[in-house]
Amino acid sequence: MSRMKGVRARLSAILRPRAAEARMEEEFHFHLEMEIDKNLRAGMTPAAARRRALIAFGGLDGHREAMRDGRGALLAGDLGRDLRVALRGLARNPGFAAVAVLTIGVGVGATTAVFSAVDAALLRPLPFAEPDRLVELDKVNIPWQGEERPTDRPHITDVRALTDTFTHVAAYAPGGMNLSGLGTPRRIRVGVVTPNLFATLGVPPLLGRDLTADDEVPGAPRVALVSFGLWRGAMGADLDIAGRTIMLHGHTHEVVGVMPRGFAFPDEAEVWVPMSVPWTPDLFDAFRGSIPKRLVARLASGVTVEQAGARLRALLAAYDERPDRPVEATPAELVRPLHASLVGDGGSALLVLLGATALVLLVACTNVANLLLSRAVARRHEIALRAMLGASSFRLIRQLLAESILLALIGGAAGVAIAVMGAQLLDTLVPSALSGAAPIRVDTRVLGFALAVAVTAGLAFGLWPALAARRTRAVGALEGGGGGSGGDNATSRLRRIFVVAEVALALMLLIGASLMLRSLHRLLSTESGVQPQGIATLELTLAEADYPTAADRRQFYEALQDRLRRNPVVEAVAAINELPLRGVAPRALWVYPEGLMPERERWRAAQELRVTPDYFRAMGICILEGRPPGPRPAGTEVGEVAINEMLADVYWPGQSPIGARLQMPNDMVWEVVGVVSNVRPGSLDEAVIPQAYYSLLDAPYDNAALVARGRIPAAELTGVLQQAVHAVAPGQAVYNVRTMEEVIAGAIAPRRTRTALITTFGLVALCLAAVGVYGVIAFGVARRTREIGIRLALGANPGRVIGGVVAEGLVLALAGTVPGLAGAWLLSRFLDSFVYGITTTDPIAFTAAPVALLAIATLAALVPAWRASRVNAVEAMRVG
């Protein structure tokens, strides 16, 4: 009972500090008054009475402090005071503070930057209404108009009929079109969507109206919705959009609505046009070759993803052509949560990166812990004095922790600045299907994470030194020599352990970096098949409205090439329907030698490439036999084709295929006129496939790329190409204007970013570890200055002194190398998807990294070693 009263009294003092202070003041006041009264009665003057009373009471402030201390350290006032004292302490040592803040900043910054990418891709829910009810559907078709209904897959109409499972079923496809009529013509990203897509996602337009079923009827007036950015930029943010139009691909579209700010789904679309169901041919305006449709649906209430999957599977089974064969797809493959589906495989890569940043953070924290430890040792006089003057150990620890937390917060702020700058660079790490729906932002959640990391780090690296300082025995600390030397063996051992840990972590990162660098090197030295130096490219799409017939398009390409050929700086110019190595999967068509038609299992699909004759010369592709394909001569049905080595080996191994004939299932025939070397189709890390080059002028596609090799640097040459297009067709939009080297680099951009990141982490960790080694060795040398001085004075070889100190450093580094190698060995399997051309336990990486580390560690130890050998014996002895 009494205990309860006591606890209540204590709680009340903590929870209502002002009341407690007031009571204390009143009690003191009362006490003093009584004492003064007593003195007055004893005959003193009022002034003397007061003075005597105060003296008898003792130091007012001291007693106030003691009372406050007794009440408990949770009072905000105390913490504020501790932080202010900490701030003053740091201001007195700006060098130390700067190093510590920088180190923490790097650690927190790296972690926060990668976390913002992880947050954008994996954690933040999609910006739609109830996003966890949205799913993506697989193996559902959208039919073509007039097409006979196939019998092996369900249609979107059938799925829409399942109203008990899905409340909405919509489709979208990200494409591109030429935008004109608003300034310079440019390529714009278009979302071709069924009219109910926005209703499915739950994002209504900001202005105007949504798309309706009327809009998707073929022949209906063309309409479009625009993005907030486009509306603000090109339409002046005019609230009255009635009657506004934009020109897409030569057709006028009425703008009927504006989407809310920040909405850019899919794929950073700026304009949305209706997708008719069934599909009509003008849909191809926005795409090249195939339509990358995806189906998205909203689950009805109470329906789970698994149930929807089962339902769809049942539907699929009803359609299967061969009823005796079970449906191959599982429910989980058919209906997937939208977020997971868009992330795809990219998520694990991000998590690996987050793990790497955690390592960097650990190294940074260890380094700062070491710094703080040395500082605590240097301040042990001050701490001992405080302890003797009555500061409780809790108070002392609190003071030291306040310093650490202050450092952590300042460092954290610096880290956030680094993260904000770095966030933009990490854009390539977010899976591309998510771009537009999940931009990388440093928002409150990311900031909260940064704060949590900083505070945890501050407590972690602050606690050790604080506890270590507390153990310093008061008596021993107050006597004895200079400021920086000394400290007991426990502290010294702790510092060595810290450094060994740093070295191990740094080695793990370095090995990871080596693996990635070797992979990148392997990738870049992969034979791509082209000579990219000096080649400029651009892509364009000829709108049907401007170039209705094949003849029109042919004329455009010929006029363009003519104009460029006449330019003296251009050595070779050509056009191709699909640039290689730009990171897009190739399309292939069945071809087979004449006469092989019945043997369908021997058919191979070859990438269909349409080129103008100078293509191989422009791209530096070797012509192994024969010549490039030209347009079909008049009067014959047989066109010309050049095939790559692989296709030649498949169908005509060991012999020359020149003169042989290739056929397609549609009965078209080509004569092989040349054999060229292989070119990697989509990206450097893709396998080589059979390729067939036909004449572009025979079937001039509307989507093409222009390539040119010239006598001037590629970057300047791109400008020449652009001007030529503008001269031949002033209103023609071009896009992806870049050098061939940029094209190749772009396709592997995510890999390069990851490599760059991990390499940076590895180097940072290496620096920090080197500094750590230096610190500990220098510390040890300073401690033994006297001993070294005497040895040198007695004739010891300076070389041996240096050797001894360096050996100490090497021992530390080696002690860290062993766990580092082990850790790297164990964790390397997580890098499986990152490496190319090497194993995750690549011996070169596993030897090069430790060697580099030991070399740097030796250097780090060399500096104090050299200084040790120069110790003046007389000076040394005077210090002691």
Place this chain on the structure above:
Amino acid sequence: MVRESRSEVLRGTIDLLVLKTLALEPTHGWGIGQRIEQISAGELLVQQGSLYPALQRLEHAGLIASEWGPSESNRRARYYSLTRAGRRALEQETESWRRFAAAVEVVLETS
């Protein structure tokens, strides 16, 4: 007793004196100091200000309780009194102190 720290003996003694004083009659902080001085005939001069931390400590430990009340001069003062736990603690610590003093006495006699 209450939580001890470095100057155990010193602190413990103040606590004991305070508890004993309050056992006779509840009073305020100033009064406690005066009474100890009086009863010990000037031998024990408690540093006045450091009484209050001790009082706070004892109160948080539940050995004494406090409330506002009118003083002799009709000012508002905080009066302290012993709780039941306090009374028990007083008995224990008095016993403890007597044994301690007796032991010291024995050691001093034997030389």
